[in-house]
Amino acid sequence: MGILFQNGNIFPSMPITKTIIKVMRTKSNSKLIFIVEDDVIYGKMLKYLTELNPDYTVYWFKKGKECLEKLHLQPHIVLLDYSLPDISGKEVLEKIKRVNNQIGVIVISGQQDIATAVELLQMGAYDYVIKNEEIKERLPHIMQKLFHNQQLSEEVETLKEELGQKFQLETSLIGQSESMQAVYTLLKKAAKTNITVSITGETGTGKEVVAKTIHYNSEQKKGAFVAINMAAIPAELIESELFGYEKGAFTGAINRKIGKLEEAHNGTLFLDEIAEMDLRLQAKILRVLQEREFVRVGGTKTISFDCRVIVATHRNLLEWVKMGRFREDLYYRLLGLPIHLPPLRERGNDILLLSDYFIHEFARSNRQNPPALSREAKEKLLRYPFAGNVRELRALIELASVLCDNGLIDDKDLKLQKASAALPYQSTFISISETEEMTMREYEWKIIQTYLQKYNNDVLAVADKLGVGKSTIYRIIKAHQN
Numbered sequence: 473m474g475i476l477f478q479n480g481n482i483f484p485s486m487p488i489t490k491t492i493i494k495v496m497r498t499k500s501n502s503k504l505i506f507i508v509e510d511d512v513i514y515g516k517m518l519k520y521l522t523e524l525n526p527d528y529t530v531y532w533f534k535k536g537k538e539c540l541e542k543l544h545l546q547p548h549i550v551l552l553d554y555s556l557p558d559i560s561g562k563e564v565l566e567k568i569k570r571v572n573n574q575i576g577v578i579v580i581s582g583q584q585d586i587a588t589a590v591e592l593l594q595m596g597a598y599d600y601v602i603k604n605e606e607i608k609e610r611l612p613h614i615m616q617k618l619f620h621n622q623q624l625s626e627e628v629e630t631l632k633e634e635l636g637q638k639f640q641l642e643t644s645l646i647g648q649s650e651s652m653q654a655v656y657t658l659l660k661k662a663a664k665t666n667i668t669v670s671i672t673g674e675t676g677t678g679k680e681v682v683a684k685t686i687h688y689n690s691e692q693k694k695g696a697f698v699a700i701n702m703a704a705i706p707a708e709l710i711e712s713e714l715f716g717y718e719k720g721a722f723t724g725a726i727n728r729k730i731g732k733l734e735e736a737h738n739g740t741l742f743l744d745e746i747a748e749m750d751l752r753l754q755a756k757i758l759r760v761l762q763e764r765e766f767v768r769v770g771g772t773k774t775i776s777f778d779c780r781v782i783v784a785t786h787r788n789l790l791e792w793v794k795m796g797r798f799r800e801d802l803y804y805r806l807l808g809l810p811i812h813l814p815p816l817r818e819r820g821n822d823i824l825l826l827s828d829y830f831i832h833e834f835a836r837s838n839r840q841n842p843p844a845l846s847r848e849a850k851e852k853l854l855r856y857p858f859a860g861n862v863r864e865l866r867a868l869i870e871l872a873s874v875l876c877d878n879g880l881i882d883d884k885d886l887k888l889q890k891a892s893a894a895l896p897y898q899s900t901f902i903s904i905s906e907t908e909e910m911t912m913r914e915y916e917w918k919i920i921q922t923y924l925q926k927y928n929n930d931v932l933a934v935a936d937k938l939g940v941g942k943s944t945i946y947r948i949i950k951a952h953q954n
């Protein structure tokens with residue numbers, strides 16, 4: 473304690489380094505700090521050190537029970553002495569965490585006991601700090617790091633809440649048709665249990681939206697929603713993606729990687745395009761789902777997991793079982809509660825409801841007034857078969873919102889895909905190369921047309937494939953409509 477005194481004055485002459493001043497003066501929102509310390513001299517030192525930051529409001533308690541009585545004030549951080557006169561620091565920590573697990577607790581102790589430190593950290597303490605001269609340097613940094621972690625946790629919780637609102641049962645899917653009413657009924661049943669769900673439907677019908685809606689309205693919403701597309705990952709890499717791998721498992725495995733199964737623990741694992749899974753991997757997945765355990769690639773330790781499984785495919789899985797392309801035992805393991813999403817062409821006036829939703833969503837994101845659909849445009853939409861389903865409709869409406877004039881989407885603004893115009897990707901480029909002469913703008917327009925045809929008028933996909941902004945695609949289209 474001698475380091476605290478100099479010429480009979482405790483704190484004004486206490487050596488404070490530039491590093492401490494810099495950390496202490498870091499601006500943040502007002503934070504409430506509790507200090508629980510029965511040693512008067514050390515308590516004053518901690519209070520002085522903490523109050524160097526003007527954004528901190530500090531309360532100092534000499535007994536553990538005094539701190540517990542004030543927990544309703546919701547402190548951000550508690551600096552907790554391990555040895556207290558009325559109650560043990562361990563018991564105070566336990567009760568703090570029981571009241572509010574988000575309160576950060578930094579245990580400060582004169583005992584350099586590793587076993588005690590480990591036990592307290594396992595109980596939820598953020599850090600264990602020894603009472604020595606280094607505390608003046610360390611404590612401000614530890615507190616700043618804890619505040620940063622708390623902020624990140626709050627942001628994650630906010631995002632989860634926003635996602636939960638976005639995928640509410642009543643609003644995540646739009647449609648009043650009889651076929652969609654049947655889907656809503658099944659969604660509500662799926663959300664009440666942890667049964668495996670198998671979602672089928674054509675490409676673009678909204679299978680992932682349904683999977684997320686089930687997740688965010690179920691008990692699993694507290695965990696992560698982890699999606700993996702079986703068709704998007706090469707067969708030789710899919711195992712390491714699902715199971716993870718140990719350091720040195722193969723060339724390039726310089727660190728351990730956590731797989732999707734571990735990420736989804738206590739949450740939901742969404743296996744999209746499940747029919748594309750390799751037969752060899754199907755056997756492994758069957759065993760993993762039965763036993764609820766796996767081993768990382770290159771590892772020996774068995775890892776248990778518990779998560780809900782939702783699968784999706786645009787294929788007829790039963791037909792694939794008959795063809796020998798999908799294991800029958802895995803099929804029945806995954807079948808669970810089947811939900812079939814009807815194609816858009818069978819949903820009648822849902823097309824207009826969705827169109828209106830996409831019009832307003834696009835206008836809101838671009839800070840524009842939403843245009844209206846003309847009678848001719850509505851009739852054109854209702855006659856169109858929509859091979860790309862809801863995804864195609866969204867792209868079509870976004871494009872029409874850009875092309876339209878005077879706040880009205882007319883039938884001429886709806887650039888529908890004609891069967892005769894759906895030229896193969898390569899043949900379109902052959903026609904470009906065989907053209908005798910074209911300007912750069914004409915070549916540019918031909919390329920845009922080709923990609924729009926190839927990706928069912930999905931402007932976002934075209935922009936991504938061509939490596940340009942969405943606004944560039946819209947500008948080029950607009951220029952060629954005038």
